[in-house]
Amino acid sequence: MRQLAAILFADMTGYTALMQENEQLARHKRQRLKEVLETTIARFNGKILQYYGDGSLSIFHSAIDSVHAAIDIQQQLQQAPQVDLRIGIHTGDVIIEEESIYGDGVNLASRIESLAVPGGVFVSEKVYDEVRNQQHIQTRELGYFELKNIKQPIRVFAIANNGIVVPGRNEVRGKTAAPVNRLAVLPFVNMSADPENEYFSDGITEELLNTLTRVDGLQVTSRTSAFAFKGKNDDIRDIAIQLNVDKILEGSVRKAGNRVRITAQLINAADGFHIWSETYDRKLDDIFEVQDEISGIIANKLKENLSGGQKQVPSIKSSIKNITAYTHYLKGLHFKNKLTPADNRKAIDCFKQAIALEPGYAQAYAMVAQTYATLGAMGQMIPHTAFEIAHQYADKALELDDSVAEGHIAKAMPNLFYEWKWQEAYKALQKAIELNPAETTAYDLLGFYYIAMAQKDQAVKTLEEAEQIDPLSPAIIKSLGTMYIFEERFDDAIRQAEKLLEMNPEMRSGIEMKAWAIGMKGxxxxxxxxxxxxxxxxxxxxxxxxxxxxxxxxxxxxxxxxxxxxxxxxxxxxxxxxxxxxxxxxxxxxxxxxxxxxxxxxxxxxxxxxxxxxxxxxxxxxxxxxxxxxxxxxxxxxx
CATH class of the missing domain: 1.25.40 (Serine Threonine Protein Phosphatase 5, Tetratricopeptide repeat)
Known part of the structure; x- marks a missing residue:
């Protein structure tokens, strides 16, 4: 029989060692644990399906009941004689045959329990979503973990009620896979008196992102998610948890007259330790040459520190020389990321102003093409008009610089949404990802290619990968939710909608997605x-x-x-x-x-x-x- 269940794994720690030291006390504790489990789990409408070794597996119809039971169990076991117990909970589809239980959800619950600490209760993101608004349940996010035999990193939360042990992330051990170098580049802070220099500090960040995405062995969080922290003073460790990274690069820019001072520091997210920090003082004869130089220096320093390699990382030379054009380009990105038709039209105006000042600006041509294609795909312009313009601007972008990932994305969009040249679109998107693995727009479009080909499971996998790279991007959160709807995973789609509504309670795309998912559920x-x-x-x-x-x-x-x-x-x-x-x-x-x-x-x-x-x-x-x-x-x- 297949059913949706909350799966609770509980495992007593230190039992074997205690048996060697004091067999009578060990047996007494084990018996006490069994009595507490049986009475408490039954009281919260759960059922113990299996005992194994020093542990047990139980199921509940309600995630809320399972968490209340876990809290109660741990609070009871704090009393003498204290029993050290780890608990992990996940909700998912399971298959129950007689007294046996199977399914991916069981495996995941077991892995989460293995992460937990004695006296702690760890839950998956799915469980967290069910209990987050419960007045009597407190939680603390621990971030993402890579677990053995689990394809995607899993976001884990600790229950934080009185009497429940809540560890720091660095205390958490368990069946985790080998760590991977993941880096976020936070927007460099403008320390200059002139607020117009904001675009220079943003530009430094952009150049660093462009360069660092090309460093072998390094996974860089996309711009959208990193820039979500602009102007905020969040704790570095909390930012790292939200972005699923283990290293953070931050810095500041102070410009005065013909001089610029840039400070950069690389921070280990787990403990806030500064791996290195440097200050660069330069003349400002050419603002973009300075950016190229600094990004190259920092990229090579990162390569040395993160990957152990000595190979120099070439700087990605900027194709633009006009600061005003660059300002218009950044403003265009700002409007484009707002996702509404009106903001898309503002973005086009900004990108065209950038091109007027800098005719060789390949990225600006690419963004004009992408934005027209978006309007055509949304039905906000006659598709023939929108996509013909998109083709022209995409071709110009690639003629100017075919190493720009945005140009290949721009070319893919008309092929995907207008020409229906499916294989050409697919190849262009693969090329964009090869050029810039952090360019999540390509993953987004690839997801829709897979939907058109009726490969819905592949679409979901692609967007889940994109969300790992860019976890705070509204566009990616929305697209993954849409993919879940295609695959009839309506509860997962509702969770994606809630993420959007946390960012903005009046975000239309979030409300609309939630409505479709709820309606299709019945x-x-x-x-x-x-x-x-x-x-x-x-x-x-x-x-x-x-x-x-x-x-x-x-x-x-x-x-x-x-x-x-x-x-x-x-x-x-x-x-x-x-x-x-x-x-x-x-x-x-x-x-x-x-x-x-x-x-x-x-x-x-x-x-x-x-x-x-x-x-x-x-x-x-x-x-x-x-x-x-x-x-x-x-x-x-x-x-």
Whole structure:
């Protein structure tokens, strides 16, 4: 029988040694442990399935019950005669046959228990998500750990209630894999009197990131996550836990007249120890040459300290010379990372201003191409117009510098979302990752390639890898949640949505993802309320209507669903540059009119609305896949 369960492993420590010293006391403690486990686990609606050696395996229907039981057990065992016990808890799918239990969830719970310390209770991120808002359960994050036979690093939390032992991360041992050099470069602090020099300090950070991603044996956290800590004074150890790194590079920049002083320090995250620190004083005849020089010096120092190698790391020469152009470029990135159509248009303006001042700016051309492609893919511009412009700018970026990963990504986007040249898109994305393994936009697009190819498990793996590299990127968090929806892992998708809503409680993409996941789980009434909030936040009567229309249709409010259809049709007339055929297909699918669904899906294909290849893989489209006309749709897209 397969079921979702909270799995609790408990293991007594020091029993064998105690048997050799005092057999009677050892047996007494073991008997006491058994009595406490049996009475407490039953009281919290759990069941002991197995005893093994000095330990036990129990299951609960509720993660909250399992944690309350663990707290109670540890608090009881603090009383004399004290019993040292490690507890680990995880929730997951398990298969139970008679009194035996199987599944990946069991293996993971066992690994988490092996990490725990005597008197401690360690839980997985899934358990944490269930108990985080419980008033009587306190937690402390310990960060990510690489566990044997577990592919992805696992985020672990310690229960921190009274009487429960909470170790520091450096105290945690267990079945962990060999550590890997992981580095975050925090934004260098502008110590100059002129706030305009902020762009110089950001530029130093950018150049370092560009160089360090090319150091063999070093994994560098992406820009988005590192820059999330700009202007904050978080403890280095807490930052390291959030970014899943073991080393942090930070620094400051002070510019005065024709002189610049840059201080940089490499810090060991576990204990805050400074591995090295240096100050560089230079003349500022050319701001970008200084950046190139400093990034090269620091990269070689890192190579020496982190990898033990003596090979020099060549600096990545900047292709730009104009500080004003660079300022516009950084502003463009700022708007692009906000993800909304309006901000995308602001980003394009900034990137074009950079190009006007610096015609050889390959990265700026690439970003114009990417942003137009995004607008085309979102239906915010006529795809033909958006992707033709994207092609032109991408080609120019690659002509100027084909070693820039962003250019290959820019070229992949029209091939993926407009031309449907699947293999060309795939090759371009692989090239981008080869050039810059920290460029998570490439992983994001690769995930959608795998969805179009109906390889959903590969899409999830790709985005999970991206989240390890860039754990605080809203775009990556959102895309991984979307992949979970494709794979019908709705609870995991809800957890991703909650991460977005922690960043911003009014983030539309977070509310929308949560609504889809809850609706597809079967609770369309709750989903409807969330979609109403999405529509409110768009602040436009004709926008944000697709989810609302689907939810109305699912709860039987056909008149309201038809109102959404009419408003979408009205928007199509008032905004001819917008493409809403995909939205109309979704609402008609909710209403059960397959003829209309196929009409609008074919319209999407006629208008080259790229994401149609992906969204027809959503779980509600299963009924469409069963129709003979579906094969023709796939054929028209070259799949």
């Amino acid at each position: 609770d369309w009434q709750t989903a409807l309320e969330l979609f109403k909030e999405v529509h409110r936040l768009t602040n436009h009567p004709l926008k944000g209507l697709m989810g609302l229309g689907v939810a109305y249709s699912r709860v039987g409010m056909t008149d309201k669903a038809m109102e959404c259809v009419h408003k979408l049709e009205q928007r199509q007339q008032e905004e001819p540059d917008s493409v809403v055929d995909g939205d109309l297909a979704a609402v008609w699918l909710g209403l059960g009119d397959l003829d209309k669904v196929f009409y609008y899906l074919n319209e999407c294909i006629d208008k080259r609305m790229g994401p149609v290849a992906c969204f027809i893989e959503y779980p509600p489209y299963k009924i469409v896949k069963a129709d003979p006309r579906f094969h023709d749709l796939k054929h028209r897209m070259g799949i």
